[in-house]
Amino acid sequence: MEFIKPLTYGVPLFLVLILLELTYSKTHNNKDLYNWKDLTASLTMGVGSAIIGPLIKTIFSIVLFHFVYELFNPEIDGVRTNIMGWKSFGFAWYVWLLCQLADDYTYYWFHRQNHMVRVLWAAHIVHHSSDNFNLGTAVRNGWFTLLYKPLFYMWLPAIGFPPEMVIVCLGIEALWQFQLHSVYVPKMGFVEKIFNTHTMHQVHHAKNVEYMDKNHGGFLNIFDKIFGTWKELDEDIEIQYGVTHAPNSYNPWVILTHEYKDIWNDTKKSKNWYHKFMYIFGPPGWSHDGSTLTVKQMQRELKLKKQKA
Template sequence: MDFTNPLIYGVPCFLGLILVELTYSKHHDHDELYNWKDLGASLTMGIGSTLIAPLIKTVTVILLFNWVYDVFNPMVDGVRTNIFGWESFGYAWYVWILCQLADDFSYYWFHRQNHMVRFFWAAHIVHHSSENFNLGTAVRNGWFTIFYKPLFYVWIVAIGFPPEMLVVCLGIEALWQFQLHSQYIPKLGIIDKVFNTHTMHQVHHARNLEYMDKNHGGFLNIFDRVFGTFKEFDEEIEIEYGVTKSPDSYNPLVILTHEYKDIWNDMKRSPKLKHKFMYAFGPPGWSHDGSTLTIKQMRQKLKEERVQQAKSDLELEAAE
């Protein structure tokens, strides 16, 4: 059964909505929301990923998803039967819901690993490199994540979901992710209890220490809550968007490749193979000499400093 990827219709809508938000921001004196050079870089990378993605996705669906589906769900007496004994899933409405949930689960881990593994982060940092948060940032996608992203989803077709169904669910996920990149949508009450919403995604794009590496979910925030990466939006905290080490350039090629260059330079800092491996595949910020810190280490250091400060304050009060 053939289905149309919803992104085919989504891409023109993306451009239209960016124009609407841009116009609205300029007419309401929100000039800081969009930076022309930054928007140009985002659109250039978005166009590039749009041109690259169809080729890679075609190869992925035909050579990987379909191959895995056929291997794990062969035809037995004219019926698709999973190697573990059950019939391959069909196209009933509840199967679509289950597939979308499976997609969201995979998206959570794919997205989280993009923040936990530096080599993946080098591809994903492109999306976070803008110091603006708007619908233009939503299309600021790296060109290399598509090469490994399918590996996080292949289990879905292996257990019996049709490949074309998964592709549609991936498209729906992408549509939801796009519209999250707006500052004009406030907290949504009860919807925030289940769904990943706009304020939650603002948290995800912040470089404030208390916000970093939080809210990795797709359209649900359930997996963030279950696996300990959920963070509520705090209106008292002034958000700073972007990354701690900015590419400091609007050149798309620099933005796309700067972290790979940094990885290479860091690997040359130590002769030990273990250190080289960690610079490439350890958490971002890891260093063999402590010259740079991971987010976890930075939080621990801040916690220790606060404890020490509290002790000093108590000692000072006691002395008085």
């Protein structure tokens, strides 16, 4: 079956919406929402992703997903059958819904691990490195994330979802994620109980200690609620966007690579191989001597301070 890839039309729409939000902010007393140098850096990385993405997706997604699908779902007497014994899934409407739900579950864990494993964070920090929260930030994506993201989704074609369906669901997820990056959409009542919304994503992009590593969901917020990473926006807290160790540069290459450089420098702080391993694969902020703290450690300290106060 032939499918329209959602991002084929999504990319031009992204640019139009960025332009509209930019114009609105500059003409409605919110001139600081966009910083020209920051926007230029974000768009540069977005264009790079748009150029590199198709090549990587062709090699790693389309080829990989089809290989896995064929391997785990061989044809037996003309019927595509999963090695576990069930008939591989077709294209019924309810299968699409199940695939999108499975995609959302996978996105949650993919996104969460990007915050939990430092070498993955080194690729993902690019998206969080801006002090601005706007639709321009939405396209500020690390190029190296594309190298490992498909690996998280391999289980979907393995259990019988057609590769084309998985790729379309990935595109739909990306469209939803893009539009979340706006401060102009307020809390939406009942919708907030089910979906990951704009205010929830503001929390995700905040560097306030109590907000860090929260709201990793894609469409839905149920997985954050189940696994303990959900946090509602507190309108009494002045939100600060960005990361605690920012690249302090508008140079796209510096933004893309600065955390890898920091990892390399940190591995030289100790001769212990376990320490070196943890600086690469441990949580961001881990240190063998306590000179830097992980998010959980910082949140624990903040909780103790509040209790004492």
